[in-house]
Amino acid sequence: MNMNIEKPAFAVVGHPNKGKSSIVAALAQNDAIEISSRSGTTKNAESLDITLGDAGYTLIDTPGFQRPTAALSWLQEHAESADQRLSAVREFVQSEACRKSFPDEVALLEPIMRGAAILYVVDGSRPYNPDYEAEMEILRWTGKPSMALINPIESHAYIDVWQQALGQYFKVVRVFNPMLADRLRRDEILEAFAVIAPQWRAEINRVRALYSEQELEQQQQSTQLLAELLLQLSNYQLSQQTLSKMQAEALKPVLEKRYRAEMAAIENAAHRRLKEIYAYYHLDSEIDELPLEGELFDTEKWVIWGLDRKRLALTAGLTGAGAGALVDASLAGSSFMLGALGAGILAGAGAWLSADQIANFRISGLPLGGYEARQGPIKNTNFAFVVAGRFLSLLDALRDRTHAQRETAQLRPTDLASRLDALDERDRNALIKSLTRVSRVTSIEQFARELAPLITSD
Template sequence: MPNKASPVFAVVGHPNKGKSSIVSTLSHNDNIQISSRSGTTENADHYTVNTQQGSYDLVDTPGFQRPVKVLAWLEQHCSSANERALAVAMFVKDPECQQLFKDEVALLEPIVAGAAILYVVDGSRPYGVEYEAEMEILRWTGQPSMALINPIENSDYIEEWNNALAQYFKSVRVFNPMKAEFEKHIELLQTFTHLNPAWAQTLSEIIQDLQDKRLQQQAFSVSILSQLIDDLCQYEICQKVLTQAQAKTVQPILDRQYKEWMKQREQSAVKKLLDNYAHFQTQVSLEQFDLPPDLFDCDQWFAWGLNKKQLVVAATAAGAVSGAALDAAVAGSSFMLGSIGGGLIGAGSAWFGADKIVDIKIKGLPIGGYQACVGPIKNRNFPYVVIGRFIHLYRQISQLNHANRQNLNISTSDFQDKVESLEKSAQKELNRACERLIKQKPVDNLEAILTPLFSTK
């Protein structure tokens, strides 16, 4: 049962207008059933949003089914305005009504018990008089209320709805549960504070908590990436064998195991990122998430979600290559990796040289026998690829509303813009850090260096 002092909001309306979607997004719960079939929500379900200092409840309700008949019942049982709220209370307790008007009883019960009303309509469908009976019923309850226009497909009828809703509700807002950004969730909660002055204090604390939590989630995302790069850059797999021939045989097996480990490690980081934002149902497609079949082929890295220009820009952020040289390299050559390494920067300091990407060695051991090893990764692009993929996913996951149940892909990346928008000194720091990582040297302040990449601006 909800705490007496904690605010309760009943989300009500016609079937299929996005009530469950709004509850899902505002409660950060991706386990709430959303369906194009109407009548999916059969009972009033309470979802408690717990924060550091407080909590509030959202009640997902079944849609109105027979509002005209319900209003007729209410009118029959009440002759003056001061008894209207009482008539609604009688209605939900009436055994016959409970049978005849199951949905209306379920949706009105929490309101009779003290919940504020969030009335949801679809701004992409025209307004119609058939909504008036349900709005009238809600008015009869006498509870604080607000209308939310959900532009499900478009915003075509928002104005029409605004005019109609203003007749019944003091506060009318547009809110899209699929797309609304975090700031919009907060804005909406802020307007809730006006619904019932008794809840204003609690809601303000909750808003502060949610904003703090958002920053913590960002900081945790940075640390997930920081550990991921560190692990991926360090990883090495070795096997002791007796003869050099055995070492050669074991090499491709190690190679496979190495790649598998790298893949798994990245996937576990993504899982952590999803958990961090309470997305427990979202899938990141495995195919799209595969490492390139041949990790030793630089060209394949583009499949990781960074295009050529992005790779060049990322790796030359400190200004190793001029803009003109960059354009020439990107435009002029499909074999840019090789040509930049050999031609533009000089073979000696090849950024993109098709030289060894991963160390592969077979060593004679002093106690006899041999050791075959794969790793660690040597290519200077590698940390950028890892960062680019992760940031791309971070942006999608941190912005993903819980009503939005689409799966994620990592086929494109806007990493390039992000690196370019960093201050020059930050770029240099990032560059230096990547250089050290690839040499398996520690970077003490890696999280601080990565943090600017996670800013939402």
């Protein structure tokens, strides 16, 4: 057995069902870790290596204490004085008999005896009671660096009480809610790791720096992904050659259907890729039904989204210039506003692509005879706004959650209009121009640069 852990390693221990696995999932950004309201979910100690660039640390998820009082009695029988306590614990984890009668205690103490520091987790919404003292006492006997985390599972009701009790056993006590996406809090926890285990300070500080870099990288990758998605969807077309014009006409519903399905699949794949950028591999997302469904061109409804006339007029001018072909300013405005809703078209994947409104179906005669039926590319100037809005909705949801949350992500509409408003005027105009006519975009790098502020601004 490897008796020494050289990389920073922390064993997350505590009572069953207090959020140990949730804390590991949130810190490790791993949505595969088993979390459930059933007590005793984690059966064995699970080691997770968290690697960021060239630095990293290990978290060990463990089963909860099941028989701490009996285990402590065993230990007390095997140590007469304080100097014998560590060997008593060692004997405990090595004893076959203990492995049988205290499987959970042995499993959770083993990594600590191999050198992992201790993260003791309690629930700040439940009252303190002395039953926990046997657990804390056992942990103290290991003599390993330790800190306590209070997880406010349902409320903060007993945090003060816990702080007092934990302060007797642990030098460092922090409150940490694994369900809240809070980068500052996460960083504070890592900082505390370095305080309790100074031998790992340099490595932990590296990890902290790399967590911030990771965030920038995720933003860059998301921006690039959005640029590619917009270009791909906006230019997408399908065609098929036929002998007669009638055959070509008959293809219209077939091509439209395929077109819709393929466009939706492309978007879906990009959304899946976006989840992967943020290390979500098991996350379902759901797009809310919005009241706009079926009334996408009903300007009355825009008020719901807080879009005022002034902005409407402003963007109308811009979009009119960009799109050229639009009939009049008010229509241009409405057309843009529809896009500005972005998520206004969040309703089901089928609904946002009503092919008639969005793409061209054309039949052309071929020079050497025969005909070609063609569906696409997109002609609707809202289209890119809609796609961007949907993408940003998912991005917001991903940034607002942690890997400890297991429920389906419910996407809310993005206020694309105010995100655009927040940009400086030149950036905004350039971006609106590109989004209005994605087919004219010639440089993906340039396009990604224009999109970047939408993604970096929170």
